[in-house]
Amino acid sequence: MLVARSDRPLSELPAVRGVAALEESVLRAGWRSAKLDGDPDGVLPALVADTGAPVLTAYVLDSDLADVQALTPGGLSWRAYLHEETALEYGAPSPPYPRDEVLQRATAWAVEADLTATATALEAALDNQNVFVEDTFAELLDALGLTSPS
Template sequence: MGYTGRILVARTGKPFEDGNLLGGGNLFEGGSLLDEIDLGSGWRWAQLDGDARGALAALVAETGMPALWAYVMDSDVADVEALSPSGGGWHTYLHPDTAAEFGAPELDQSADEVLMRALAWSAEAGLVPDPEAVRALLTAHNTFAEETLGELLAALGINHG
């Protein structure tokens, strides 16, 4: 059985700790922090249980930086949403064939639009993306959706290390 929960990726400059990034407010209301990884350059990966409603928008507002999160279902598929301070954002499914098998609703954005918005999101974050790698990862299928998400982050310019 794989992981089911939310992964939040943001440039916070400090650990998520118990969700106390928002002036003492609990960022993870509705969920709790299971694991945290320092991705370098201030970027953090937080693995949560529960939903943490509003955390993505709150982090973007608090940090002034783009952020994304993914809801992972049994490590088979990830529903990814990204936001930026300028109001730009994108939404996609990693492992889209599996998402379709699970009956996920059709996305509002075409694959090309997701690619363009993801590249703009990356640029707004001050990152240097690899457009061809991003394009390939939007339709890739690894054993674990979390692995595909990690590869997508690297393609967007968030390099671990």
């Protein structure tokens, strides 16, 4: 899944050409999301270059877990697992950042994206254990200010 600010569908951006978009949605304030049939190499920095804006991706495995990564044009990045315990059970490497740092980086990412997020809302979203990780991802997008007015 990709989330980026763009005035055109994400599937039309050079970074994802050639990868089928299974569905696309318009979020708020120029933000869009796309579910792709594949995981293009180097998509995060390429999308940042295409859009000139912060980007967030999530690789979802069997609706059980998601590897979420984000990057800004200024180089700020963060990464976290949704349903972290499940990710580790599947053999994912340990998270690259401690939770406090993830919260700090994700909040800074939101600021650079002109969104409003609080560490409390982000922590609640990261800790949620919905049956389907896609629901947890939707809660993360809401906590970042991508689905509701900021």
